[in-house]
Amino acid sequence: MMVVKKHPFHMVDMSPWPLSTSIGALVMTTGLVKWFNQFNINLLIIGLLITVISSFQWWRDISRESTYQGLHTKKVLSGMKLGMVLFIISEVFFFLSFFWAFFHSSLSPSVELGMQWPPMGIQPFNPMQIPLLNTIILLSSGVSVTYTHHSILEKTMTHSKKSLMLTVILGLYFSCLQALEYWEAPFSMADSVYGSTFFMATGFHGIHVIVGTTFLFISLIRLMKNHFSSYHHFGFEAAAWYWHFVDVVWLFLYINVYWWGA
């Protein structure tokens, strides 16, 4: 007798990935502490591997359940949309804390800093050089990813693949330029509260760029494998929302940390 589901929700099958991903997160964060205190990255690398591999398998399973098994109904979709929105809101609060720290220290610099910002001896980046290029790159990538979305909606698949590829390339370009800036920076994280706030804020932003680029790249692969339809392509939409969020955070960083803060 066939099993009949009399509701539109997805009761997920048993899976080892939530547990292994949690273990990975624990090992990763413990490894981070070990790196900071004992200058040893082994545990961190192991934790990263466990987390990344588990996440990959978990999300692969979700693609299988949705695209190949058809288990993602409209109700499931709306649940995931709400989930992504709430997640991004939580990330907004995460970055809010680093911006708070930045403004706390920079709006009324302490006497130890000579009551000036940037503190004496700090050579901030010229906001009109690479940071401006990075701003243009991210804004352009926002345009290209929107073009991708419209192409998917209008079923012009060649255009959607090309523009999504462009978006990924722009994301990689940003990461390379920012890595170069980090390498060539005349100040480090240890250089007073300026260095701390600068690298905490831009560093976490950089991690989010890498995550966002990866998410977009996976969407590109799924797009090329015809996983998406013109009316059901949430994997791509979530990646695009995340990418826009990353772009907005950069704009805040650029205006406040790079420009006003220099």
Next chain:
Amino acid sequence: MADEVKIGTAPFDPRFPNQNQTKHCFTSFVDYKRCTKLRGEDYAPCKYFEKAYNSLCPNAWVEKWESQIEEGTFPTKI
């Protein structure tokens, strides 16, 4: 009888309205140094800043800043 000794402290500065007067002390100290650098040690109006920072600042801070100036590590330009 000896002359009445005038007792006073730094006047109210609306730039520093709160209880924590650290920045008032530091600003007065820096202003004194910049004043005397620009106008010379004997320029009388600089005395205003001198009186202010002497009233407001803990002596230990003044000593520390003076030695920073000597070492060239004072955190702001004079």
